[in-house]
Amino acid sequence: ETGVTQTPRHLVMGMTNKKSLKCEQHLGHNAMYWYKQSAKKPLELMFVYNFKEQTENNSVPSRFSPECPNSSHLFLHLHTLQPEDSALYLCASSQGNRGSGNTIYFGEGSWLTVV
């Protein structure tokens, strides 16, 4: 069982819908991340939160809106998405934000399909 859980695992939404992805980590970590994995492309970092504060937004369109109410929970709010946003969205966490040795642990991912 992974220490990072994501819900829902699968989501199909229309372009006019509003939905949210949820991530919860049970590892006592301070930093949380959203990554996007599209077909035939390397994983792309979207957002980084450290102690609930957003520290990085990797030029992500505003139709993706992250929220981090505490160090254990991370949301990704989705609205007016495009079909090209269909991808696997992976949440991750790590103990700290500094130091190259802090391992980043991932959840099982949320498969998103935009129709």
Place this chain on the structure above:
Amino acid sequence: AQKITQTQPGMFVQEKEAVTLDCTYDTSDQSYGLFWYKQPSSGEMIFLIYQGSYDEQNATEGRYSLNFQKARKSANLVISASQLGDSAMYFCAMRENNAGGTSYGKLTFGQGTILTVHP
């Protein structure tokens, strides 16, 4: 410039044999970390092994070992005694320590290698 290069889109190995998955990287930092992850078809990204740039010995974790050649900037993953359950996508990733204090430990991934283990 691509920072992580995995040149093998797909690899095949016979069960119980060893296999090496290649990874080369590019960085100007002196301090960095190299990671390998396994991703089965379910989607979960599973951490396998870590190598720090200052580690003098190659990392090992059970059947996984990392062949770290710093001068050549390569960090190949060796899986010994392959099992059918090892069939998955494998990603090499790098975490640079500090880019003016703002990198916050993000990972840069390669394109991945699909490993298929035959019985």
